[in-house]
Amino acid sequence: xxxxxxxxxxxxxxxxxxxxxxxxxxxxxxxxxxxxxxxxxxxxxxxxxxxxxxxxxxxxxxxxxxxxxxxxxxxxxxxxxxxxxxxxxxxxxxxxxxxxxxxxxxxxxxxxxxxxxxxxxxxxxxxxxxxxxxxxxxxxxxxxxxxxxxxxxxxxxxxxxxxxxxxxxxxxxxxxxxxxxxxxxxxxxxxxxxxxxxxxxxxxxxxxxxxxxxxxxxxxxxxxxxxxxxxxxxxxxxxxxxxxxxxxxxxxxxxxxxxxxxxxxxxxxxxxxxxxxxxxxxxxxxxxxxxxxxxxxxxxxxxxxxxxxxxxxxxxxxxxxxxxxxxxxxxxxxxxxxxxxxxxxxxxxxxxxxxxxxxxxxxxxxxxxxxxxxxxxxxxxxxxxxxxxxxxxxxxxxxxxxxxxxxxxxxxxxxxxxxxxxxxxxxxxxxxxxxxxxxxxxxxxxxxxxxxxxxxxxxxx
Amino acid sequence: xxxxxxxxxxxxxxxxxxxxxxxxxxxxxxxxxxxxxxxxxxxxxxxxxxxxxxxxxxxxxxxxxxxxxxxxxxxxxxxxxxxxxxxxxxxxxxxxxxxxxxxxxxxxxxxxxxxxxxxxxxxxxxxxxxxxxxxxxxxxxxxxxxxxxxxxxxxxxxxxxxxxxxxxxxxxxxxxxxxxxxxxxxxxxxxxxxxxxxxxxxxxxxxxxxxxxxxxxxxxxxxxxxxxxxxxxxxxxxxxxxxxxxxxxxxxxxxxxxxxxxxxxxxxxxxxxxxxxxxxxxxxxxxxxxxxxxxxxxxxxxxxxxxxxxxxxxxxxxxxxxxxxxxxxxxxxxxxxxxxxxxxxxxxxxxxxxxxxxxxxxxxxxxxxxxxxxxxxxxxxxxxxxxxxxxxxxxxxxxxxxxxxxxxxxxxxxxxxxxxxxxxxxxxxxxxxxxxxxxxx
Numbered sequence: 001x002x003x004x005x006x007x008x009x010x011x012x013x014x015x016x017x018x019x020x021x022x023x024x025x026x027x028x029x030x031x032x033x034x035x036x037x038x039x040x041x042x043x044x045x046x047x048x049x050x051x052x053x054x055x056x057x058x059x060x061x062x063x064x065x066x067x068x069x070x071x072x073x074x075x076x077x078x079x080x081x082x083x084x085x086x087x088x089x090x091x092x093x094x095x096x097x098x099x100x101x102x103x104x105x106x107x108x109x110x111x112x113x114x115x116x117x118x119x120x121x122x123x124x125x126x127x128x129x130x131x132x133x134x135x136x137x138x139x140x141x142x143x144x145x146x147x148x149x150x151x152x153x154x155x156x157x158x159x160x161x162x163x164x165x166x167x168x169x170x171x172x173x174x175x176x177x178x179x180x181x182x183x184x185x186x187x188x189x190x191x192x193x194x195x196x197x198x199x200x201x202x203x204x205x206x207x208x209x210x211x212x213x214x215x216x217x218x219x220x221x222x223x224x225x226x227x228x229x230x231x232x233x234x235x236x237x238x239x240x241x242x243x244x245x246x247x248x249x250x251x252x253x254x255x256x257x258x259x260x261x262x263x264x265x266x267x268x269x270x271x272x273x274x275x276x277x278x279x280x281x282x283x284x285x286x287x288x289x290x291x292x293x294x295x296x297x298x299x300x301x302x303x304x305x306x307x308x309x310x311x312x313x314x315x316x317x318x319x320x321x322x323x324x325x326x327x328x329x330x331x332x333x334x335x336x337x338x339x340x341x342x343x344x345x346x347x348x349x350x351x352x353x354x355x356x357x358x359x360x361x362x363x364x365x366x367x368x369x370x371x372x373x374x375x376x377x378x379x380x381x382x383x384x385x386x387x388x389x390x391x392x393x394x395x396x397x398x399x400x401x402x403x404x405x406x407x408x409x410x411x412x413x414x415x416x417x418x419x420x421x422x423x424x425x426x427x428x429x430x431x432x433x434x435x436x437x438x439x440x441x442x443x444x445x446x447x448x449x450x451x452x453x454x455x456x457x458x459x460x461x
Numbered sequence: 462x463x464x465x466x467x468x469x470x471x472x473x474x475x476x477x478x479x480x481x482x483x484x485x486x487x488x489x490x491x492x493x494x495x496x497x498x499x500x501x502x503x504x505x506x507x508x509x510x511x512x513x514x515x516x517x518x519x520x521x522x523x524x525x526x527x528x529x530x531x532x533x534x535x536x537x538x539x540x541x542x543x544x545x546x547x548x549x550x551x552x553x554x555x556x557x558x559x560x561x562x563x564x565x566x567x568x569x570x571x572x573x574x575x576x577x578x579x580x581x582x583x584x585x586x587x588x589x590x591x592x593x594x595x596x597x598x599x600x601x602x603x604x605x606x607x608x609x610x611x612x613x614x615x616x617x618x619x620x621x622x623x624x625x626x627x628x629x630x631x632x633x634x635x636x637x638x639x640x641x642x643x644x645x646x647x648x649x650x651x652x653x654x655x656x657x658x659x660x661x662x663x664x665x666x667x668x669x670x671x672x673x674x675x676x677x678x679x680x681x682x683x684x685x686x687x688x689x690x691x692x693x694x695x696x697x698x699x700x701x702x703x704x705x706x707x708x709x710x711x712x713x714x715x716x717x718x719x720x721x722x723x724x725x726x727x728x729x730x731x732x733x734x735x736x737x738x739x740x741x742x743x744x745x746x747x748x749x750x751x752x753x754x755x756x757x758x759x760x761x762x763x764x765x766x767x768x769x770x771x772x773x774x775x776x777x778x779x780x781x782x783x784x785x786x787x788x789x790x791x792x793x794x795x796x797x798x799x800x801x802x803x804x805x806x807x808x809x810x811x812x813x814x815x816x817x818x819x820x821x822x823x824x825x826x827x828x829x830x831x832x833x834x835x836x837x838x839x840x841x842x843x844x845x846x847x848x849x850x851x852x853x854x855x856x857x858x859x860x861x862x863x864x865x866x867x868x869x870x871x872x873x874x875x876x877x878x879x880x881x882x883x884x885x886x887x888x889x890x891x892x893x894x895x896x897x898x899x900x901x902x
Contacts, residue, residue: 064749067750068750159796163796163797163798166798167708167712167798169704170704170705170707170708170712171708173700173701173704173705173708174704174705174708174709174713174722175722176701176705176765176768177705177722177725177726177729177768177769177772178721178722178725180729180740180765180768181725181728181729183740183744184732184736184737184739184740187739187740187743187744188736188739188743190743191743249506250506250509250510251506252506253502253503253505253506253507254503254506254507254510256503257500257502257503257504257506257507258503258507261500261503270507270511273511273514274507274510274511276514277510277513277514279822279826279884279888280517280826280881280884281825281826281827281828281855281880281881281884282826282828282829283826283828283855283856283858283859283862283877284517284521284826284858284877284880284881285517286859286862287521287858287862287873287874287877288517288520288521290862291520291524291862291870292516292520322510322513322517325510326510329510351485353492353493353495353496354496354499354500355495355496355498355499355500356492356495356496358499359499376731379731380731382733383732383733383734383735383736384733385733385734385735385828385829386828386829386859389829389859390859390862390863410733410735410829413735413739413833414735414829414832414833417739417742417832417833418832418833418837431739432739432743435735435736435739438733438735438736439732439733439736442731442732442733443728443732446727446728446731447728450727450728
């Protein structure tokens with residue numbers, strides 16, 4: 001018995017409820033649908049809702065609480081010598097019991113009989129929990145069906161009730177986006193606070209050294225990890241700056257050419273081609289950067305007598321810039337097209353050439369929007385992960401030399417969390433603190449950019 | 462600035478016509494040159510972007526082509542009963558654990574009787590893929606009556622020999638700079654001259670799961686994982702996205718709360734994807750205790766990430782349905798919800814679906830948040846459901862791109878081509894949908 005089966009049973013009961021409700025409504029009025037307040041299928045939906053909603057709520061609550069309830073029941077059943085273990089050992093024990101009940105390997109060399117018994121108890125609770133859930137779901141759905149069926153009468157306002165339920169569901173759906181943001185903020189802030197209990201916030205924000213390895217033994221060399229975020233922020237800024245050096249001129253000039261010069265045919269062909277650049281997954285750019293662009297720069301550097309690292313900031317930044325070109329060009333294209341035609345005609349009337357009109361009339365008029373689009377592109381570059389994970393370095397160098405390897409905030413988040421299971425060390429928690437910085441910086445950039453763009457749009461509409 | 466002063470000069474000296482005409486004429490050449498230059502910058506910018514696109518595609522496709530083939534060896538092997546099934550029970554357990562390796566080694570040594578030293582023997586055997594034993598095992602398990610016969614098996618050669626055969630490992634380099642030594646090259650030449658080496662279409666790549674051995678690695682496991690993940694994403698993001706778009710566009714009163722929701726959706730669309738991965742790790746895995754590496758968690762995270770895209774697209778599709786439709790339906794006595802479900806939603810559906818497909822295409826190519834929730838694990842088995850541990854196509858590309866074996870480069874490129882062709886199909890589908898059902902009111 002598994003969760004999908006239980007959900008399937010619930011769906012079948014709901015469909016049954018629909019038909020029961022419709023035929024009951026027709027039965028009440030002796031087949032004359034015009035005697036009913038609502039169309040007959042609304043009575044079907046009415047009973048369907050009574051079948052489904054209690055069952056779904058119970059199901060969700062069950063899924064959320066099942067594990068913790070079963071675990072506490074297993075702990076309660078343990079003999080006293082095992083039940084009073086400290087927290088960390090208890091977690092390990094629970095883990096072993098769960099693995100044992102599934103027949104997986106455990107961390108124990110010898111499985112004690114008590115643990116074996118607990119694992120059997122756990123497996124038994126798991127399966128009886130599913131059976132119990134199925135039974136309660138069926139009973140709830142049938143009870144809802146009978147209760148709702150008894151209430152069907154010609155003057156029952158079934159449509160209004162169904163519409164109210166749909167309305168409530170829609171309101172719940174529209175709050176999910178808000179809940180997501182709250183979830184992001186809470187999880188980042190909560191884990192960051194735990195991190196700041198281990199590492200002082202000033203050390204984190206102003207520290208110049210980043211070497212996050214924590215020691216296995218206290219007396220090891222370099223036992224305390226250093227969590228200074230400055231080299232990461234500097235690396236992020238360096239790579240984003242290189243990316244913007246590529247994307248800003250290219251994207252802007254492409255946008256100007258396409259909105260002011262290009263014939264409609266060229267525009268129709270080039271615009272989608274540039275959008276393709278935005279649609280390519282970032283992991284593909286990362287592969288391209290690491291395998292083609294970085295070796296190319298390194299070899300060119302050797303030819304020119306320069307030392308260019310094979311994980312240079314230049315390669316990662318340049319490929320990231322290529323990725324961002326379409327963001328800059330399509331947003332700038334929009335704001336340039338939004339400049340009223342009368343401004344252009346005025347400039348032409350004074351004898352200005354096309355490029356003079358663009359440089360002295362259109363660009364100044366479109367400047368706020370262009371700045372907004374550049375800010376959005378910067379925020380995109382700062383948050384970009386895969387290109388830098390694959391093409392930039394891991395060592396935190398505090399340097400402004402684009403030929404050297406630097407690391408970024410996103411690279412460190414990935415390296416700190418990939419393959420790491422323990423969740424209480426400063427190392428893993430540091431990733432959340434970095435995530436908080438990333439979230440705040442991109443959020444501020446986005447808010448500024450969006451408000452600039454919106455304010456500018458209103459000006460000419 | 463010089464252009465501006467020129468223009469001032471022109472307008473300020475209107476009386477002395479001939480003189481100002483001279484000034485304009487004198488500067489005209491320069492101004493037209495500037496005009497041409499400016500125009501050339503624009504063309505150069507577009508050419509730069511397009512040429513980068515072309516380089517990207519051509520290098521990746523060029524690197525991917527060799528992955529379509531695999532070097533195989535036709536090896537004649539005697540299935541000695543005493544090695545496979547000494548007791549003659551034909552028990553599947555015995556057959557699946559038998560020492561097929563010994564049989565392959567024996568067959569190889571028979572081909573090269575002059576190879577005697579232990580080290581050379583090991584290097585000779587290393588030319589055959591470790592997966593070759595499974596080729597024999599599967600055939601024996603399928604038909605145990607083969608035991609005792611002498612027959613020819615087609616088996617993959619190791620990735621280094623494969624690369625040598627494809628020319629990616631060059632035999633003219635010094636021996637210390639390549640992964641295949643001189644002896645192995647000589648042996649390979651002898652095998653070739655016997656005509657038992659052949660290059661066949663690489664079906665393994667499209668049917669197998671991941672493997673540490675490049676010649677045994679395939680993308681099917683990742684493709685199935687991607688499928689389950691996308692299903693979860695679609696089932697969650699589409700209904701929630703459409704319902705909240707309908708509410709915000711059609712029902713929501715204009716007040717602080719709905720304005721907050723709107724600002725929030727716009728900002729959520731611009732949050733870096735890796736932050737959604739952190740959310741998934743902290744909330745779904747650590748708080749709710751959901752399984753790591755499972756498509757259901759990946760799907761949930763990607764659904765939250767795609768939600769803003771779908772909501773924004775659905776809202777603009779709803780907005781484009783003209784008010785006359787609504788007014789006509791209201792005039793016939795429909796309730797507000799009936800107007801929406803019977804008239805507005807069906808008309809807006811093509812636009813909503815287009816936005817959904819584009820959002821799903823983004824989610825399909827997303828890698829970073831899935832690394833956070835453990836989908837980067839090494840998983841050999843093909844996942845059987847959304848709760849099984851699995852990986853997805855972009856993450857598989859990331860894993861292979863990190864592998865040191867040279868043969869993974871072509872497989873990574875080929876996997877990228879597969880991923881890109883899925884994306885192209887989805888985007889073309891979205892464009893066709895828009896063209897087919899687009900209505901001008």
